[in-house]
Amino acid sequence: MVTTRYDLSRSELSELLEGEPHYRVDQVWDGLHAQHREPAELTNVPKALRNTIEELLPPALTPVREVKADNDKTIKQLWQLTDGHLVESVLMHYRDRSTVCVSSQAGCAMACTFCATGQVGFDRHLTTGEIVEQVVRAAQRSGERRVSNVVFMGMGEPLANFDQVWPAVERIHDDLGIGARKITLSTVGVVPGIERLTQQDLPVSLAVSLHSANDRIRNRIAPINRTYPLRKLAEALHSYRRAKNRRLSFEWAMMAGVNDSEHAARELATFARPFNAHVNLIPLNPTPGYSTPGTDPESIIWFQDVLDSLGVNATIRANRGADIDAACGQLRAEQQVALRGKPIRRKT
Numbered sequence: 608m609v610t611t612r613y614d615l616s617r618s619e620l621s622e623l624l625e626g627e628p629h630y631r632v633d634q635v636w637d638g639l640h641a642q643h644r645e646p647a648e649l650t651n652v653p654k655a656l657r658n659t660i661e662e663l664l665p666p667a668l669t670p671v672r673e674v675k676a677d678n679d680k681t682i683k684q685l686w687q688l689t690d691g692h693l694v695e696s697v698l699m700h701y702r703d704r705s706t707v708c709v710s711s712q713a714g715c716a717m718a719c720t721f722c723a724t725g726q727v728g729f730d731r732h733l734t735t736g737e738i739v740e741q742v743v744r745a746a747q748r749s750g751e752r753r754v755s756n757v758v759f760m761g762m763g764e765p766l767a768n769f770d771q772v773w774p775a776v777e778r779i780h781d782d783l784g785i786g787a788r789k790i791t792l793s794t795v796g797v798v799p800g801i802e803r804l805t806q807q808d809l810p811v812s813l814a815v816s817l818h819s820a821n822d823r824i825r826n827r828i829a830p831i832n833r834t835y836p837l838r839k840l841a842e843a844l845h846s847y848r849r850a851k852n853r854r855l856s857f858e859w860a861m862m863a864g865v866n867d868s869e870h871a872a873r874e875l876a877t878f879a880r881p882f883n884a885h886v887n888l889i890p891l892n893p894t895p896g897y898s899t900p901g902t903d904p905e906s907i908i909w910f911q912d913v914l915d916s917l918g919v920n921a922t923i924r925a926n927r928g929a930d931i932d933a934a935c936g937q938l939r940a941e942q943q944v945a946l947r948g949k950p951i952r953r954k955t
């Protein structure tokens with residue numbers, strides 16, 4: 608694999624630029640990270656060094672396409688990686704914040720039936736640099752509006768790629784300057800990953816894509832549940848809570864007749880209450896491989912009221928980017944894109 612611009616740690620960059628004084632390495636590092644600059648824009652370092660950086664550290668992401676929605680407040684960016692795989696990230700502007708949703712893998716192995724990425728299958732893990740660069744690109748694209756939040760809710764399962772994801776989280780925090788609580792890892796329930804997260808110091812936010820608090824149903828819609836059933840998931844989350852004292856949130860994409868009954872709300876309440884967890888109700892977005900319709904809007908509000916009466920705090924997530932396939936679970940990079948005249952095929 609090619610080493611790309613954000614793949615190196617600070618000390619590796621320092622080795623690469625052997626002979627350069629410390630302060631120069633710092634200028635390059637800060638320019639690339641804190642200031643989101645392109646090598647050519649590092650005007651405080653000599654031109655020869657700018658050229659060296661340009662040559663030795665090519666970008667990981669080549670822009671393929673950009674699509675906007677919601678009055679330009681949602682911007683989906685499609686990228687090609689150096690080996691041809693395609694990934695997406697989504698920049699979302701809100702009144703009080705700007706959030707980038709990043710991918711952690713090309714494809715996903717979790718195979719959740721209702722998720723577009725899960726329907727495509729797994730290509731490969733992203734590297735730390737490929738993840739960090741998505742945030743830098745979003746910050747560049749965002750211009751005057753500072754990217755304040757990062758959510759790992761794009762393609763892939765971040766906790767199945769912990770070795771690359773965690774250094775990316777640290778870099779996003781330490782070098783891009785985004786607060787730990789404003790970085791959210793979202794997992795379908797990869798228990799070993801939650802256990803590793805429990806060992807880390809940085810108090811990031813954790814969201815768990817629960818969708819059902821019933822093993823029989825969850826086994827069907829989120830197959831990882833067959834390996835880590837609800838009881839195991841709950842154990843891992845209890846240890847996490849004890850160690851970190853951080854609020855948890857549960858995501859619940861509302862599928863008609865699957866997880867939207869009063870009984871389902873009671874199961875959810877029983878599961879969520881011990882964690883004092885916040886529940887995010889997500890209107891289901893249609894995907895090519897899942898025909899069950901989403902719960903209608905009135906019934907989502909009813910479900911929220913039932914949860915409320917059971918003492919569980921729930922909000923209904925605004926559905927950003929649904930018309931550009933950038934909403935949750937719809938990030939499915941096109942199978943084929945003609946770029947530089949060459950069709951790029953996914954492995955099957």
Ligand code: SAH
Binds near residue numbers: 762890935
């Ligand atoms: N693998 C991680 C992160 C990516 S998914 C995870 O599962 O959490 C980000 C969120 O979108 C998850 O909560 C996921 O369950 C949800 N999602 C997936 N498909 C969806 C769909 N079709 N409609 C609404 N939400 C969906």
